[in-house]
Amino acid sequence: MRNLRSFLALAVMLVLMFCLFSLASAQDQPYAGVTVRVLSFTGPQVTEPLLRRGPDFEALTGAHVEVTTVPFSDLYQSILTDQATGTNSYDAFVLAPQWLADFVTPGYFADLSGHVASDEAIQWDDIAPFFRNFIASYAGGVYSIPLDGDLHTIYYRTDVFADEGLEPPKTWEDYLTVAAALNGKDLNGDGEADYGSCIPKRRAGQGYWWVLDVAGGYLQSQGTGQGAFFDTQTMNPLVNNAGFIRALEIYDETTQYGPPDELNLELNDTRSLFLTGRCALTIDWGDIGSLSIDPDSSTVAGKVGTLLMPGSTEVVDRATGALVPCDETTCPYAIDGVNHAPLAAFGGWGGAVSAASAPEVQDAAYAFFSYMSQPAQSNVDVTMGKTGYNPYRLSQTADLAPWVAAGFTEEGAADYLGAIEASLNSPNMILDLSIPQTQRYQQVVLDTVISQFLAGEFTAEEAAQQIYDQWQEVTDEIGRDSQQEAYLASLRISRDD
């Protein structure tokens, strides 16, 4: 009898312990049983950290993360059709900040301001103000959690430049000169001729940003608020002028110093060429820096320098459309007489949450992006080339230790982060276009016409006129006044706290 009582007492205790353990587990895992369906870009970069850290997040919170990917050129349309048709196949989206205007206005994305305000772990103030404002915010709300910080810089082979006694380029003319000088030389010691400059120019890739890199220094000289895409008074495109035409000519000439099939090369192709030592110069996001120290993909570790985007000694006079020399009035932010206008191309990937998902799924989706963005994860991810994530937190550029631990030399890390900071701190940085249907202005019109120009279907003047006419058509179709208002608002985005 006593044995039976002891056995029953033990059984009750075990059941109680099991219940307590289950309750405690449920408390530890606030999103147990929730599935978050994320739509992202094929990558492999950008999506890789989501896939790698998804199981860790599930172990922590119980939420299961499913990631679906589509090519970059299909991402905008996939989000749009999913939300507009009410299909709601996805709960969260990894997307370009430039598209927020199109998706926030119809109410597709949830306002995450409340989540951010009550989330200490995300350390919101540690995110650099520019990225916080450009990637995350729209119309006074927070709609996207920054996962990446993007702007273009120049990468060059320090060893080759030293051997040849060349100076890193400061202007686009310098860029062409050094690219021409190094094109055809053996840069990686394999006995074969290599290339002076590698730029991804394939149509329907991401190539349209590169021509804006070149044009920036000619088009914008009076600071970020001046804008480089449209005249703020008339909303007329700033493309049919001597500066943009000169930029087109320079961009076209770079093809002479690149691989023979450069017009069909995508970003991954040019990265691979640079990292295997076949290119002396390339223009890219921050990925090259962290990829260059990865022994699996790079043969140029310790031989890569990073530079602020080259500029111009002449800028466009917006009244006449002609080029005028730089002086204190025309180029107030010039460095040694050169007007630099680094382009915050793309701006950086962010994570948005569908407003149509159930509240607990929205919470879990936010928690996942917050987890990805928290310094404990992101400060490691930005040092890894395969992630495609580049620095966007103040702590990521302030502390060299994680970069050195990842494989950079101290000098290399300082050079790499210094160029990124110089671009970020430039008072003349160009904010990428971020108005309704930006995708149509850039990914459709600009991409197609630039590709036609590079293929010889247009002269530089014809290409500039084509872009001008088609951008005007898009603006008139959407509404000139509303587009002008949106453009002016986008230029007022604060780059400080």
Add this chain to the structure above:
Amino acid sequence: METLERDVPLSKTASERQIRKQVRGSRHDNTARFVFLLPTVLIILFLSIFPLVSSLLLSLTRVNFVRGGLDIKFIGLANYEKLLLGSGQRHFIGSLQAPSLFGGLCWLVVSGLMIFWFMRYVQSTGRSITGAFFHLLATILTIGMFWIVVATLGEKGVPGTFVVTLIFVFVGVFFQYIIGLGLALLLVQDLPGRRFFRVIFLLPMTITPVGIGFLFRMMTNTSVGPFAPIWVGLGLRDFSWAETGSGARTAVLIGDIWQWIPFMFIVLLAALEGVAHEQVEAARVDGANRLQLFQHIIVPQIAPVSMTVILIRLIEAFKIIDMPRLLTGGGPGTATESMALHAYNEWRSPNLGGSAALSYLLLFVVTFVAIMFVNIVRQRIGEHL
């Protein structure tokens, strides 16, 4: 006689009853037929006619995505006008310039043939006003379309997606047929290993178009592709398929031809195996050589199958999108952008109305080419058989 008189009305009544029964039965049959067929007809109408009508309506609108759904605005024929006469003309039709001497001569020959075809119809005994109208329309459209082809393929011209599609269709299907027929003629012979090669020749058709696109993208990469050593060996280290429009189109065509030869091959092989042996033997006995045998015995017998398979491929080829999208992204410029890819890019913009208008123009071109092909081929085969 009385019996007969009595019998007649009796039998008349019986037969009337039988007729009435048959009529009733036939009415029931008709009703049953209607009732049984109606659901299928309605489903087919819903699945084929409804999308056609809705996309036609879509092509007359501008669609914007707004809060709570879609803002659809009727704009008439503006999407078509933009493509044919407005800012999209350069992209869709191309840059029309003076044709080359050869192009101009070709156009004159084609124009002459079309006018001759029309005049012959007008002078024929079976002519009608409707027939004359459609023959005139076909003549004008063919001459116009061929002018666009020669004017955009001239030295200074640039072909738009319309001409690029025509190149992919006619050049691609021509080579697919010739090579497919060649392989079928080879494997219809009693050669060792022919069963093995029948399977091998079919392989490209079993690979997904995406796989073939990436395969050819790799193979045409002269810098790092698997054929790079061969290109270097041939002194073509700095050669690139993607450098020029014609080079990129050639690369896309090679991929497309390679993918679709098996289809031609397998159908033509079946046709060749169905050729009557008696006629072949009889021709041999009469001393016909191989060429005469092929020309007078084999070709007439495989002609109906050939025309059918060419028609199927013509219609299919107009929808080419996978190979140019994967291999070149439609570039360089618009050199390899087909109409289907153009429509897809517009849809992706998202310009749903423009995309629908392009799809309708594609439908019009496909229908026109298919009708012309069927008419001309029917006449030619009718004359020869």
